[in-house]
Amino acid sequence: MRLQSYLPILDWGRKYNRQTLTSDMLAAVIVTIMLIPQSLAYALLAGLPPEVGLYASILPLIVYAIFGTSSALAVGPVAVISLMTATAVGRVAAEGTADYASAAIILALMSGAMLTLMGLFRLGFLANFLSHPVISGFITASGLIIATSQLGGLLGISTSGHALPGLFSSIASSIGAINLYTFGIGALSLGLLLWIRFDLKNWLKRLHVPKGVANVIVRAGPVFVVFLTMALSVIFDLGAKGVALVGDVPQGLPMLSLPSFSLDTVQQLLVPALIISIVGFVETISVAQTLAAKRRERISPNQELIGLGIANVAAGIGGGYPVTGGFARSVVNFDAGAATPAAGAFTAIGIALATLLLTPFLAVLPKATLAATIVIAVLTLVDFSVFKRAWAYSKADFAAVAITLIGTLLLGVETGIALGVGTSILIFLYRSSKPHAAVVGQVPGTEHFRNIKRHTVETHPEILSIRVDESLYFANARFLEDLVTDQVAGNDRVKHVVLMCSAVNFIDLSALESLEAIQHRLDTQGVKLHLSEVKGPVMDKLKSTDFLRDLSGKVFLSQHQAVSALRS
Template sequence: MAFRPSRYLPILEWGRDYRRETLVNDLIAAVIVTIMLIPQSLAYAMLAGLPPVIGLYASILPLIAYALFGTSRTLAVGPVAILSLMTAAAAGKVAAQGSEAYIQAALILAFLSGVILLVLGLFRMGFLANFLSHPVVSGFITASGIIIAASQLKHILGVEAGGHNLFEIVIELGASLGDINFPTLIIGVASLIFLFGSRKYLKPALIKAGLPEKAAAILTRTGPVFAVIASILAVALLRLEEEGVRILREVPRDLPSIGLPAFDRDVWMQLVGSAALISLIGFVESTSVAKTLAAKRRQRVDPNQELIGLGAASMTAGISSGYPVTGGLARSAVNFDAGAETPAAGAFTAVGIALATLFLTPYLYFLPQAVLAATIIVAVLSLVDLKAIWQVWTYSRSDFAAMAATILVTLLSGVELGVTTGVALSLFLHLYNTSRPHFALVGQMPGTHHFRNVNRHSVVISDQVLIIRIDESLYFANARFLEDTVYCVLSNRPDLEHLVLMCPAVNRIDASGLESLEAINLRLKDADVTLHLSEVKGPVMDRLKRSHFLEELTGNVYLNTYDAMEDLDLETVQMAFSRDAKTTTPDAIPCPSLRMAGIDRV
């Protein structure tokens, strides 16, 4: 296979067709996203416990890196709420918030998470994100959103309060209620009302006033900018700083310095686990957004190349005074709605942020921290999906268990332990459920070639031939379960002559599964029962041919179950097509072996 540079540098592909009209659309989108990203970057850096300017730094070179290596045409990369919270939790383990060591820890996290993503991308390991099930991710985001919103209430109230989990935050907020700064409270509540109100009512009002729907949507999403401008004017004109309102104060006007984070082996080793979690969460969040937007334009996103693009972005953040970044839902939606056509829009946004850092930051001096906190609260509460909890509960108890554990542990113990618990419990439940796979005794539906569960349908069955349908791949965790089930059936059917294992859902048989099949074959042979297989998939059959099992198999392998029955018990097959077919109604046949093994009636 010939090496294609565009495989690792997608810019070489979309750059060939870059036109003037594309440039104009990307520039317009970049201006809009830049306006939105300035307050967001400042707010998320504050959430991460970092100087606000670091949020701006994380929105410059990482965007250019993603434009070179990313595959999504509209994904907008930068600081996001979830990774900011995870950065604060991880960096807080090795240094005090506000210290130089804390800032270095954030840089190390960005660099390490970038390296991890890059390595995974080079080895084409995007499938690893599948280990985070949707209920776990949904539960983690919901719990994190609640923690983030609660952690920002101190800025709305104008009090000192800390805490790493919901319990600690609530306790400290409760103890600080007597110190509320009322001018700050008024600004914070007014900002929340405006931001929530603009999200719900501004778009319909603008459309009613004659503005196109697309333009109305963009203006609605840039609502925080209006709150920022109004609050700056209010604080400056009314001198609210003298009343105890905490403001942003001076933001450095320098561009980020370039260089590797300070190397301390112990610190790097302490942070590598947190960096891996940040990488995984960031990748899952980003690719889900990228795929959703790409589908709307019938474009394609390559998950493995996305690993490289996001890895390059995060590594670049680590060497340019930033902190971990990924694709954000809100800004990506704005970028999409504003008409961005290529990743160049992100590069132009980076230029806009750099110019803002150099020339606009003096005008942010009087920006109240309460407004930035309100911006964060409104953004993260949109991610809290309580309805999903009920939906998962009604659909799958095991998925709900993983989701509930993730939510509770995240709320009570912190983000890292929460997501780790969710992943571990998901894998455990998967192994547990697949270790007890569903098997069904099946019979022939009258007048058809189809075979269905005897506990669900009125079917025709044979006295000499028993058919067991296996509804799961056979591997080390469930191989012994299959043996126990077959032996239990055998003990309840002394007249049995043939056993057919129907395998339409078996996608894989590992060495343990093969060993169990061999043991079953020998045990049935000793009992004068012939073992047959039917509906075995091609890849599974290819593997079986590499072993001695097919040579030792006492029976045959049939293309379909009807052929097996026609060969083994033609009389029963003919009866199934007669008018007087004697059917077995559900529950008429006792299946103690299957019920004893814990099988349900699926």
């Protein structure tokens, strides 16, 4: 049973049959068709040769099929992680060099090791530090940066930079060198891909094409654009006219190997690898849980960490770069009927066959086509509606989104997400440092106690009941002291203060010292301090101290019991 939890294939593999095989193979064919142009494009986005995108789509899929828990998740290169890889590796080595490719492999291995260790030590909760508003702002900004970075490929000019200021500056300095042939191929590819994504299905519907066949045609649309632009490249000899082509792509599968490690390189990639690991895991688990919910399946976050981690190690050994679970390809895999993780393994076989058989033909493929593929793919990442929702619901969350987005756009992906995480933590600390607390009274005819400002309740002048709606720790301990002092000050009728602790899940040492200070201060004023509705784990901690022994009042099981006893 223990081994089965680490190797989910032992569970679903026992139930595998001909029906699931058929479903998985059909899904694999559709996803393979979609992945070929995307993998090539994402590798170029990462600053790597296009075949590396294919390499990163083979072994990781096979490994995830063994260790992953999602039946529909498709692992491989994605836009955001490709951009983050280019940013991280670009600081270590020059693009196009052997050291650059080696650094990308080391980044995958480091990310894989971190994810695997996080899974083994059950540290999936670390991903919770990336709040949804931060992730939304980061992904939207990354989508804008990625789309802007591809303008060079669409126009036939060189661009550089990993944030908008650098990109705009390089585009402005090269704007006079636009290649019209490249622009024409780029515009044609962009227009066709937009039409395929947004209108082709409607055309096929009007032609009464069966829905299943129509979906396959739409998914295969980008491949048709690739073939069309390859044909135009040959017919018009676009390479001789200054159009950048993919060039010779090595035929065959990658050799399994490890690059030489440099301690300096590892140190420089340590923080980027951690950020890529956490961002990749957040994207993976979000996609996996969304799709699993539709089938009432269960996803194990810690096992997903292990599966994704080993998949990244496999990507490094297989000559790839960091990978994660992609939203678009996973949705396609799900819609195509993938029944088990074996669909990913079959997809890997399809990618491997493409690497063996199709790579010689890719030499004439214009890079502008791949740039257009990336632009269309990242359109789904850009979501400005999160600003409206955040502003309407929480100004603090809006601030987190805005700081993350602006920081990413202006300073780059790593700095942007660090700003977002920092902002989220500061907002959390600020909120928890001023916890909601209310003076409560008894709802007539019941044993319930509610806020005196919101409900019609009964109170007793000699009893002050305060409900604390937050765990007590160093950041808010002083707040509670001030609250009790303010409520008692100038009110000579108060003889008892009851802290209603139903929402208090823990009390740290700083908060304990504050409670002792409150107890001492009230005692000197002739007021007794009582506690009610203290949870078991909190009570166990308090019993191990002298606080309960020195408490001037009592600890009551319920607030109603406390008020009833103190009134009498």
